[in-house]
Amino acid sequence: MIKKYETEEQLEVKKFIFVLLGLILVIVGIYFFTRAFVTKDLFNNNSEEITYTDGVINYNSVIVGTMLNRKEKEYYVMAFSNENPEASYYDTLASSYKGKKEKNIYYLDLNNELNKKYVATDDKVSTKFTKLDELKFGNLTLLKIKDGKVTKFITKVDEIKKELGI
Helix, strand or coil, rough: CCCCCCCCHHHHHHHHHHHHHHHHHHHHHHHHHHHHHHHHHHHHCCCCCCCCCCCCCCCCECHHHHHHCCCEEEEEEEEECCCCHHHHHHHHHHHHHCCCCCCEEEEEECCCCCHHHHCCCCCCCCCCCCCCHCCCEEEEEEEEEEEEEEEEEECCHHHHHHHHCC
């Protein structure tokens, strides 16, 4: 019987091939496992169909952190909660002003998580403030902003109508 001798390089190549084959087998096994179990549950469930909707960016809405960064020199920000029973009336006020289109008006939803810390909980609305952290909105607030600074802070509906010329 003749004994076959192999060099170190040949042994290393054999080890590499065995490791590569083992890795390929593991990857193929994971593929078939996920194909059989995971995707079956996600996509083959006939009781629920997945529907997709297109995302829409609303350029008329702002949050407190970005309300001073608009490109216009002068504009208004109307802050109120969309869940407020009078929200449709407030929206009508802003819409009727938009018909005049003297200055842009932006909406700030007080119900948005990013704006909630700026809502006055004890009816102590801050009409004068030096930093945004001190700002506290009431149920309805109209801010007039000029050159990135708040120049008017109005909380009464009659005064807001007068300011907007409605």
